[in-house]
Amino acid sequence: MLLIECPWCGPRAETEFSYGGEAGIFRPADPHALSDAEWADYLFYRSNPRGTHRELWNHAQGCRRWFGVERDTVSYRIKRTYCLSGASGGQPDGSAGGLEAGSGKRR
Amino acid sequence: MKHYSALGLLRNALGRNRRWTPAWRSAGPKKSYDAVIVGGGGHGLATAYYLARDHGLRNVAVLEKGWIGGGNTGRNTCIVRSNYLWTEASLLYEKSLKLWEGLSRDLNFNVMFSQRGVYNLGHSLQDLRDIERRVNANRLNGIDAEVVGPAKIKKAIPCINTSPGARYPILGASLQRRGGVARHDAVAWGFARAADALGVDIIEQCEVTGIEVRAGRALGVATTRGAISSERIGVAVAGNAGVLAKMAGLRLPVESHPLQAFVSEPVRPVLNTVVMSGAVHGYISQSDKGELVVGAGIDAYNGYGQRGSFPVIEQAMQAVIELFPAFSRVRMLRLWGGIVDICPDACPIVSKTPVEGLYFNCGWGTGGFKATPGAGWVFAHTLACDRPHELNAPFSLERFSSGALIDEHGAAAVAH
Amino acid sequence: MAAAQPNRLPRGGRIDRSRPLAFSFDGKALEGFAGDTLASALLAGGVSVLGRSFKLRRPRGIVGSGAEEPNAIMQIGEGATAQPNPPATQVPLHDGLTARSTRGWPGVRFDLGAVNGALGRMLGAGFYYKTFMWPRSWWKHYEHAIRKSAGFGRVPEGPDPDRYEHMNAHCDVLVAGGGPAGLMAALVAARSGARVILADEQNEFGGSLLASGARIDAAPASDWAAAAVVELRETQDCVLLPSSTVFGYHDHNFLTIAERCGPQGRGVRERLWRVRAKQVVLAQGSLERPLVFCNNDRPGVMLASAVSTYIQRYGVLPGRRAVVFTNNDSAYQAAINLAVAGAEVAAIVDSRAGGGGELAAGAQSLGIPVLKGHVVSDVAGRRRVAGARIARWEGRSWGTVKSTTRIDCDLVAVSGGWSPAVHLHSQAGGQLAWDPSKLCFLPAKARQANVSAGAGNGKWRLGECLADGLRAGVEALSEAGLKTAAVRAPDASADAEEKMIEPLWRVPAAKDADRCPMQFIDLQNDTTVADIRLAAREGYRNVEHVKRYTALGFGTDQGKLGNINGMAVLADTLGKPIADVGTTTFRPAYTPVSFGVCAGESTGPLYDPVRTSAIHEWHEAAGAPMETVGQWHRPWYFPQDGEDIQAAVARECLAVRNSLGVMDASTLGKIDARGPDALEFLERIYTHDVARMKVGRCAYGMMLGEDGMVMDDGVMARTAERGFYLTTTTGGAAAVLEWMEKWLQTEWPELEVYLTSLTDHYSTIAVAGPNSRKLLEKLGCDTPLDRERFAFMAMKPAVLAGMRVALFRVSFSGELAFEINIDSRHALDMWRTLMEAGKEFCITPYGTETMHVLRAEKGFIIAGQDTDGSVTPVDLGMKWLLSKEKDFLGKRSLERPDCLRDDRKQWVGLLAGDGRTVLPEGTQLVGDSGEAAPMCGHVTSSYFSACLGHPIALALVAGGRRRRGETIYAALPGRKPLPAQIVPPVFYDPKGKRQHV
């Protein structure tokens, strides 16, 4: 069972979280400008790497925040977790949509 | 290949079993092949066998990075059935089931295919509607299927809990009597032996590390045992599909997840059939040696670790005890995981790719063991003819752009 | 009268002779003492055949004294509390215990299945795969016969009456194994103030010290262990778990421990400790290996260390005249123990030309003959060893032996060396390294935060083990960032000087390896040397293939006894070093654990929370059967005086259509969405033009997945310029909120919107029927309810019957209707008030079934019943709901070629041709009445409409909308296809007049 460090609440058991798949999948600004193939790529195609994976998790039983995790898909080791800013949580960023990053850390 | 027969067995026994020869040669890679199959699981081996048997393509190599059958083929809960919802899917699985029915004879290798029936339980009114719908569709497609009520279920499976007071009471089930289980390892070995006899090279400890693509054509593979050229490359690596795709510069609509299963200690026969439940997520059968073989759910996260998280096992245990309260004192012997390749519509991809001469068979997720002979059969056709068979045509990559998905989530929520 | 214990020594052992315990084995009354295991008591009682082997049905006796035991697989107890399969060595004896053997028919001593033994050669590895194929149709008979002989013990006869529970724990240092190494590690951690958990699978701490004559700090080693335990128990934040097996080492340093609570468990039979440890010290000790020679499975062939354990710890002498066979020094101790206990040791047979070290001298001084450079090549006797055949050892495993001499004996104590128990280290992903001098795999690089110690780390001598445990403890503390108290390792009595072990993986026999009597490697699965050779010959050469082809290590002991020998024999056969052959994969469970303990308390009534509304108790009292919807229990219908469901639903439907019905709709998901960008956010989420909604207005809203398929639906209301109140389906509530938050937080964090779940805060009561307005007016409402001032699809806060509510004029029945949203604390009051005041209108409570019928008459969908993840709003005929002005989630997908096909399945109404058949939901539809016609759709909803007086159905039909008026066929199982007419999906009041009144 993974131990995931919520950027706000600290390390918590995996069972408190729900998984949100690959991070950095941006919703196209104008979907209608895309070909069917390009739209399919956004919808369904994933990098699914063996190794480091940037992914989204939600602290579902905790603070309900979505955040980013960098995890190795073979060793399952978590390299880091981070607050989100831009679209689809692509870019790790401390600002977290205007919230104080890490204000959630324990005292 | 030494043919297995009753007399041969006796003769060999008298000869102290010293005259047996390898079931498959340990072949070294040649420089080039007419077709290369990546992945020595059931699907890859079956593909090679049918290529050789039905399409006359015998200069074929199966490249396996570890030992054959060591992937999901060797770690699944062995459930075989064809009662899927959509016509496209059920016809493909039914083709496979038909092949299963003659497989031991075809291969001259007893894969211990046991048609002990498969029950899919329903616990809510919506479950019952879905069961009714699927059973009716199956029947119209010529697939055996019936709806059974709690009393009949109880009669067939005396240790099951059909009490109406259960948290998720059993309200009914679909039953496919021709469904059942097969001996997983034997499937890999049987196909390997039969393919080898037709001249296929089965090359273990040979990991594909690159795919050579020039001008949109596949030309060969790089392996840990040297480069191998071939203009026809079929990839059947299940959970590793994404890794192989990347080697050819492709992405797939597939994600790899851990899926776990466990066995109990061997106990005297108590469960004569296969029981699956989507709502109470678990599925269970008893092996010929006596272990209860139980499948759990997938872990939500991507993973290549062949192991998962323990809470998933706890949930499967709770589910088993809900269905079979007396199994609480049975003990778990061993638990393991496999890497399953999940598609958005819970249906496989058996398809050409944008790279000419490169074909993928993947996305079987939690339910491709039952498809082993059928998938091999249609994949062989696809490789040999450079176009899909009508059975796998709906399972192309194009469906993700066109939107013609075949959503088996309902029927395949526990898709084993 | 006390049953005889012929093999009980007059003194010694850690048993309590003042507490005799009666037990039975296969119906025979026996007696042992408190502190015995079932195995030691059986041995004391002189029982030597305890089971039959799995395949060949050879008689088997006890070989080991702990987790490694492959033979003595028991059935304990009876009825619902029976326990299948524990090895006798791990069953603490208690008074009245009943044990049965698990193999053999009619019994273990005389087993008809033993004919298999005669057929042994035919039943070699892989036998099944080569046979039973002729004639083809016979396989099911063969299989039937094969399956009949499956398994050991029996599943209990009824539901388990005992309870289990989980316990989450966190610690700085978890120590697995409480032998000298583990105790030392725990001591230093505890004295340093760390939070410590120490677990040992045995019922007493001390590990090997409990059966040892060694001394620590000049006192008996077991006294030292006892003192250590007392100290640990007195230390704060130190948790001692005896009878607790660390069975799984999972990712992120999460370990699972199964504690067997026993009679002192206060009602809990077993407890699962789920431990998150900062650091782990693995001090599992080591497992002794047997030696591989002909007939080495005969009862009476026993591990030397087990012999010592039975003598020292249990005061049981397992044989009178023994031969000790070894390739290393440790077995000399068993010989000495035997001799001291009064047995005759006929010989120590040592394969090493140089024999043993200091212990050998000790043995010789007791007058025990030592045969150096010799081996035991075969034993005589069937149900019990009668003699050992001794041959000279030429150093070649695969040759033959020339001549043998027989030594009579009833016990052969064997030691083939030691294998560290690296199970948990390996489960955690740690590497192993073959040590060519110690002849074992040692733990190498760890993948997680763990360190190995003691015999589990290849330290054989007590002094070394203590020091190594201390080292490991200190390392763990420093890795955990904790200060270390100054602790010194105690002195162990001078460990005897030892001579090196020498390889002896297989003992040659009089005939070659394929012809000699069977030489067993895996006793439980009857895997022999010949099987491994056969596997290799047939191309099954990878160790994992060998495992699967021969079943090596597949048994309940998971190869603790035989695996390393098997791998060495395979290595020899293939001419490879053992290191290259490697081991098979280690997996949980270290020893088997019950399903019950893994499940914990979440079974039966606690299996899954039943969510209930605030009005639930009223429904229960009214005798309503419940429908399960997600986790909720909802009243299905409200039968009166013996009505069946049809009658009740018909009555309820008519009541709503004709006068007044009331339904508890509280389970709907409810979300407050608010903020400057709430409107913009919802425009993106919902398909309709949200901006057109004025404050105080409601709208039906639908959400699509990005794939364009219907995901969820519900009524939404605009409560303020920047505030909305959204409802979702019962089953979809949690997922929809999480999904909305995902879009908000990950994709559009610039949007200022707050979402808050109000699902539990508000209860929802639907009041439906022509008299609904009258009822509310009668109760007194501070807002006018007339058609003009409170129009259809309006929403208002109000005070109703003196209670604050939010009133929605929406209708899921097509009748004049109101939905009352009220603080759940007052919901039951409100419900009762309505029921009371509604009497004059014959107010009728109705359940989910009637709700479904009413909405079907009106052609309203139920997401999840009429849709299945492959249905678009266009398919449902709800194109009007899709905004043309804006983009919304899923819109682009609707333009894909497949979604534009005009032969997609479309939602239509269906009338059975015979006017009376209620087509079963899930019925498939075909184009013509032919038998094998292709399917063109299916029935999604179907009811008898009491108000229309005939059945109605809703269906998805390929190209259905243009086929209105056509006849298609319902393919009813076992019947002629029934014609049915395609009609619009609205059956009742198509103009929607009734809801507008």
Added chain:
Amino acid sequence: MSESAPPAGIAIRVRSARGFINLRLNPRNRQALEAAERVLGQQAPLSANTFTGGEHNLYWLGPDEWLIATGAQRASELARELAEALKDFHAAVNDVSGGNVELLVSGANASMVLAKGCPLDLHPRAFAPGQCAQTGLGRAAVLLAAVDPSTYAIVVRRSFARYLRRWLENADSAGVPFRAAGKRQQAGYRSSP
């Protein structure tokens, strides 16, 4: 094994007459925060997993979310005052009094009983009075708060309250593996043979 278990001896009671308000605002918006604090008459905890007491209990739920627990009578009025004070800011005030039930669990063994179903580390050094956390308990999501060394407040959604109560009673009735008594965490409950 059938002998019934001496219960762990915890007391479970519903804290009656409680009202709850869910408050959302961005604490970086000082003005909004202060406006809220003025109405509340106390500070909102800004450190994760903590709560403040006073006239009301203010629980940190997330970086922009709090639960205010107060008297049932006071809640709706307070919610209105808060909403009024915050009407010019991006904030959300929802009276959720009907949606929550607060239980008080107390007794020397309380933390051990909770540990049966809660994955948090409840050791007094890790979860001291004044700390709170949203987490799982059994199969329900809860807000757990350490009130004093042997008392926990649990706020649970109303529809899960029946289940949770049953879960707690079951956990209590199964006793605890060892008694939390004084300095010593445990007394060996198994006698060595």
